Amino acid sequence: MWDADGREYIDLWMAHYDAILGHSPEPVVNALREILSDGLHVGIPMEYEAVLAAMITELMPCAEMVRFCCSGTEADMYAVRLARGFTGRNIILKIEGGFHGAGTDLSVNVFVPHFRGKEGIGLIPSLEQYTRSVIFNDIDDTYQAIQEAEEDLAAVIIEPALGAFMLPAEAEYLAFLREETKKRQALLIFDEIITGFRIGLGSAQEYFGITPDLTTMGKVMGGGMPIGAIGGRADILEISSVQRNVPQWEKIFIGGGTYSANPLSMVAGITTLNILKERKDDIYPVIDARNKRLCEGIQNAFDAVGIPIHLTRFGSLMAVHFLKEKGLPIKNAGDIIKHTLTAEKEEFAARMRNHGIYFLRSSALSTEHSDADIDAIVAAAEECAREMAEDR
Numbered sequence: 001m002w003d004a005d006g007r008e009y010i011d012l013w014m015a016h017y018d019a020i021l022g023h024s025p026e027p028v029v030n031a032l033r034e035i036l037s038d039g040l041h042v043g044i045p046m047e048y049e050a051v052l053a054a055m056i057t058e059l060m061p062c063a064e065m066v067r068f069c070c071s072g073t074e075a076d077m078y079a080v081r082l083a084r085g086f087t088g089r090n091i092i093l094k095i096e097g098g099f100h101g102a103g104t105d106l107s108v109n110v111f112v113p114h115f116r117g118k119e120g121i122g123l124i125p126s127l128e129q130y131t132r133s134v135i136f137n138d139i140d141d142t143y144q145a146i147q148e149a150e151e152d153l154a155a156v157i158i159e160p161a162l163g164a165f166m167l168p169a170e171a172e173y174l175a176f177l178r179e180e181t182k183k184r185q186a187l188l189i190f191d192e193i194i195t196g197f198r199i200g201l202g203s204a205q206e207y208f209g210i211t212p213d214l215t216t217m218g219k220v221m222g223g224g225m226p227i228g229a230i231g232g233r234a235d236i237l238e239i240s241s242v243q244r245n246v247p248q249w250e251k252i253f254i255g256g257g258t259y260s261a262n263p264l265s266m267v268a269g270i271t272t273l274n275i276l277k278e279r280k281d282d283i284y285p286v287i288d289a290r291n292k293r294l295c296e297g298i299q300n301a302f303d304a305v306g307i308p309i310h311l312t313r314f315g316s317l318m319a320v321h322f323l324k325e326k327g328l329p330i331k332n333a334g335d336i337i338k339h340t341l342t343a344e345k346e347e348f349a350a351r352m353r354n355h356g357i358y359f360l361r362s363s364a365l366s367t368e369h370s371d372a373d374i375d376a377i378v379a380a381a382e383e384c385a386r387e388m389a390e391d392r
């Protein structure tokens with residue numbers, strides 16, 4: 001990547017973790033050139049959306065049906081409506097520090113200091129009555145919130161790895177959510193907008209062996225074009241189907257959208273998923289192993305200068321946390337507040353950019369990051385660690 005002054009960077013942001021095949025994968029770019037020669041958008045169903053939907057239903061364990069939209073925000077907005085419409089209940093439980101885009105329903109306890117409260121003005125006062133938050137990986141806290149929601153619990157929505165900190169859920173926590181939601185006929189929704197097709201072809205749900213009722217997707221499956229999708233149980237998604245011969249007011253109204261399922265996003269998505277399918281054994285294990293080596297290198301760099309850090313890692317994703325003291329645990333958003341130093345985290349990212357590594361708060365590797373790139377990133381982290389130790 002080059003900035004406006006021509007300075008070169010190794011990118012670790014990778015288009016919001018989307019660009020798993022790099023910024024300019026030739027087969028995807030060529031497929032887009034070809035489809036562009038047919039024209040732009042027509043706004044009626046085309047075969048490409050059926051092809052991409054079939055690929056998703058084959059790969060994503062929970063997806064019996066799929067509905068496309070243009071962003072992850074939209075997908076999460078629709079998932080909440082599907083959950084409320086299907087169950088006839090109101091309360092959604094989300095995770096403290098969980099990010100699901102900018103939709104109103106889930107704009108609670110995301111980033112605000114201490115991850116508590118509404119995200120800003122313009123949100124209705126009753127929002128927190130119906131969107132409540134629980135502590136990630138905390139079974140007791142979550143059980144209490146589930147009990148308090150009583151018969152009005154529509155769904156629990158969770159990122160299987162908390163994207164703001166690249167913190168994977170504990171398997172027993174997800175198993176607990178699966179069991180409790182099932183017992184109460186509430187829905188379990190996985191937001192796999194970051195983890196979908198990045199953690200493996202079957203995504204985080206296959207990795208953990210837990211099948212939610214609905215999954216929201218985006219990023220990787222759009223191959224660099226705008227996309228969102230909801231997949232899940234057919235009995236839930238069918239209630240929103242345009243083919244159902246009942247009046248609109250008996251359906252769950254989701255979908256439409258001028259650019260939903262537009263051919264550019266569909267073709268980029270099909271080409272990307274085909275590459276991931278065909279080369280899965282050379283892609284996932286390789287980028288995951290490189291990420292492990294990268295994390296070990298950064299950890300060693302800071303151990304060597306006596307600055308306590310902790311790296312969270314999931315597949316090809318990672319984040320660096322600066323600890324107030326060595327050994328403090330990071331299991332949830334509260335631990336980020338209590339046990340980590342955000343100013344140091346920002347400082348490290350800024351110093352990495354000065355050393356030609358485009359690093360923000362967390363990172364994602366792609367097939368285009370070579371072993372030599374990992375060496376260069378680790379060497380830059382070593383420089384930054386030395387500088388930070390000297391300046392303390």
Ligand SMILES: Cc1ncc(COP(=O)(O)O)c(C=O)c1O
Pocket residue numbers: 016070071072073074076099100101102159163191193194218219227228
């Ligand atoms: C976990 C998660 N959910 C939802 C979204 C929103 O997706 P989009 O930016 O496509 O609206 C994001 C975006 O970063 C995300 O990380």
